[in-house]
Structures are given as structure tokens and as C-alpha cells.
Amino acid sequence: MPPRLNIVVPIKRVIDFAIKPRISAAKNAIETNGVKFSMNPFCEIAIEEAVRLRESSKDLVESITLVSAGSAKIQDTLRAGLALGADKATLIDIPAIDDSKSLELEPLAVAKLLKAFVEKSNANLVIMGKQAIDDDSNQTGQMLAGLLNWSQATNASKVTVDEASGVVTVAREVDGGTETVSAPLPLVITTDLRLNTPRYTKLQDIMKAKKKKTEKITPEDLGVDVTSRLEIVSLSEPPKRTGGGKADSVDALIGKLKGVGAI
Amino acid sequence: MVSRIDTLALRYKVIRQFKQLLLMGREYPRGYRYFRDNLHAGFKKNAGLTDVKEIEQKLKFAEHIEREIAALYSLRKYRAMKQRYYDGDQ
Numbered sequence: 001m002p003p004r005l006n007i008v009v010p011i012k013r014v015i016d017f018a019i020k021p022r023i024s025a026a027k028n029a030i031e032t033n034g035v036k037f038s039m040n041p042f043c044e045i046a047i048e049e050a051v052r053l054r055e056s057s058k059d060l061v062e063s064i065t066l067v068s069a070g071s072a073k074i075q076d077t078l079r080a081g082l083a084l085g086a087d088k089a090t091l092i093d094i095p096a097i098d099d100s101k102s103l104e105l106e107p108l109a110v111a112k113l114l115k116a117f118v119e120k121s122n123a124n125l126v127i128m129g130k131q132a133i134d135d136d137s138n139q140t141g142q143m144l145a146g147l148l149n150w151s152q153a154t155n156a157s158k159v160t161v162d163e164a165s166g167v168v169t170v171a172r173e174v175d176g177g178t179e180t181v182s183a184p185l186p187l188v189i190t191t192d193l194r195l196n197t198p199r200y201t202k203l204q205d206i207m208k209a210k211k212k213k214t215e216k217i218t219p220e221d222l223g224v225d226v227t228s229r230l231e232i233v234s235l236s237e238p239p240k241r242t243g244g245g246k247a248d249s250v251d252a253l254i255g256k257l258k259g260v261g262a263i
Numbered sequence: 264m265v266s267r268i269d270t271l272a273l274r275y276k277v278i279r280q281f282k283q284l285l286l287m288g289r290e291y292p293r294g295y296r297y298f299r300d301n302l303h304a305g306f307k308k309n310a311g312l313t314d315v316k317e318i319e320q321k322l323k324f325a326e327h328i329e330r331e332i333a334a335l336y337s338l339r340k341y342r343a344m345k346q347r348y349y350d351g352d353q
Contacts, residue, residue, distance in 0.1 A: 203286050
């Protein structure tokens with residue numbers, strides 16, 4: 001009996017990629033008031049991959065469940081994910097983690113929440129973004145695999161499932177090239193930019209998504225303590241770009257380039 | 264002779280296409296207002312059409328615009344991500 005994929009796709013709501021984050025007046029947090037939020041681009045790629053697996057072969061994918069942790073505002077992001085093709089969504093409600101406090105929910109806490117959720121939901125495959133564009137941790141997927149004691153294939157640029165054997169082959173983007181790994185289910189895959197190009201939502205799908213099942217649970221339901229262990233000591237913007245200089249002649253240009261060691 | 268059902272179906276198609284484009288206009292780099300005004304103008308210009316063939320042609324064009332905009336957004340996001348996370352590799 002060929003295995004059916006029960007996929008969990010954890011997603012994250014982040015400040016929109018096109019917006020430059022600013023540090024708030026209090027100098028201790030990122031300014032989130034009135035700022036546009038959207039789904040982490042790597043998470044969109046994860047949802048797209050799950051949907052493509054479903055489209056590639058009838059009956060291969062049993063269900064695609066989205067999950068995200070934080071405040072109620074995440075519902076919008078979950079609904080956007082449902083419109084992209086997921087079947088159901090769960091919000092792990094942590095009211096204290098509102099937009100301005102998102103850095104206080106650390107990768108290890110998220111991994112613990114996800115471990116409990118994945119075990120509860122009987123999943124055999126987790127596809128998630130390799131990192132979030134706000135904290136750029138690139139840790140949660142790896143930690144999750146460790147906690148679950150599952151195989152992991154991170155920075156995936158291609159995923160193939162052998163339906164007969166349940167072995168998943170993943171091409172990974174590593175320094176210096178591509179590495180191919182394979183493992184039987186269950187496993188955790190984190191997505192690289194080159195895995196796929198997500199589709200744009202259709203209005204009809206947004207309508208259909210309203211009927212899809214969403215549920216709310218708490219960290220207590222999962223038995224996880226999400227207290228942060230790290231303290232943010234300071235936040236500062238990168239140094240402003242200083243103006244460039246002008247060179248009068250080719251010789252002067254060469255002189256300047258030599259001066260900075262460029263040639 | 265085109266039946267009333269056919270023209271109704273076509274009408275719904277046009278309205279749906281309009282709404283889809285309006286939805287996509289929210290992320291337009293030059294602003295939602297600019298996009299919406301141009302979208303309105305474009306559809307209004309052809310509001311008087313009655314020939315089914317002509318309407319279907321314009322509808323195809325609208326679908327083409329939809330694909331172009333989706334491609335624009337995709338590319339913009341891809342390029343931003345690539346520049347931030349991958350340029351500097353090798």
C-alpha cells in the first residue's frame with residue numbers, strides 16, 4: 001500500500017519583504033505600527049511545494065495542514081495559505097506575542113510547539129521555509145527534525161517522492177553546489193528559494209478558503225513552555241551608506257582601486 | 264443567435280476578471296489608486312461591446328494582463344530574495 005503524505009506546513013507572518021524595517025522610537029523593537037505584514041516568502045514556497053505534490057499524483061497527498069504561532073492577527077496569513085491550496089489551518093494562540101514582540105518567540109520554542117503539533121496530527125512530512133526574513137535564524141526546521149528524531153533535508157531545491165517505496169529524494173543547495181539526499185518518510189524538508197515559484201492567489205480560491213476548517217489551540221494544549229531564553233540586548237540599524245568619491249582620470253581611478261586593494 | 268444564458272455567463276466572466284485584477288492591484292508598485300483608475304478606464308472603454316467574439320478577445324487580453332502582473336510580482340520578490348540571500352555566493 002503506497003504511503004499517503006500527511007503534510008504539515010508551518011508558516012510565519014512577517015513584515016512584508018518590500019518594506020524596510022525601522023527601529024521604533026523606544027529603540028528596543030522594530031516599528032510594527034501600521035506596517036504591512038504578509039507571509040514569509042520561503043513559507044509560500046513550502047505551501048506551493050505541498051500543493052504541487054498533490055497535483056503531481058492522485059491520492060499521493062492525504063492532507064495539507066497549515067500551522068502558525070502568535071497572536072490572532074495570524075488568521076489572515078493562515079487564510080491566505082488556505083487560498084493557496086492547503087486544506088486546514090491551526091493557529092497556536094499566544095496573545096502576548098503580538099507584532100512588536102515577534103522576536104520573543106524563539107526558534108527552539110517554535111520547534112517544540114511544532115513537535116507536539118506534528119505528533120498530534122499524525123503527519124509524516126513537514127515542509128517549511130528554511131528561514132524567516134525577519135529573524136533569519138535558519139534553525140527551526142533543523143531543531144524540529146532533531147526533536148522529532150526525523151530525517152531532515154534542508155535548503156531543498158528539488159523534491160521527488162517515490163510513491164512505491166515512500167522514499168523522498170531531495171536536492172539540496174549547499175556551498176559549492178548541489179547535494180542529493182534521500183530518506184524514507186517521515187522527514188522534515190526546508191525550502192530554498194529555487195524550489196519553485198509560488199502561484200498567485202485566485203479570487204475564487206479566497207472564497208473557497210473561507211469554508212475551510214481553521215482551529216485555535218494554545219501552547220498549554222500542546223504542553224509547551226514558550227518563555228524566551230534569550231534577551232535582546234540592543235537593536236540598531238546597519239551603518240548608513242557613505243557617499244562615493246569621484247575619480248578625475250583613469251590613472252586616479254586605478255590608484256583608488258589599488259588603494260582599497262581591489263586590484 | 265446568442266442565447267441569453269451565454270451572454271449572462273460572459274458577463275459573469277468579465278466581472279470575475281475585473282475583480283481578480285482589482286485584487287492584484289493592491290500590491291502594484293505605482294499604488295492601488297493608479298492601478299484601479301487605469302483598470303476602470305480600460306474596462307469602461309469596452310463597456311459598450313456587444314459582439315461575443317470581440318468580448319472574448321478583450322477577455323483574453325485581460326487574462327494576459329493578469330498573467331503579466333503575476334509574473335511581475337513573482338520576479339520582484341524572487342529578485343529581492345536572491346539579492347538578499349544569494350548574491351555574494353561564489
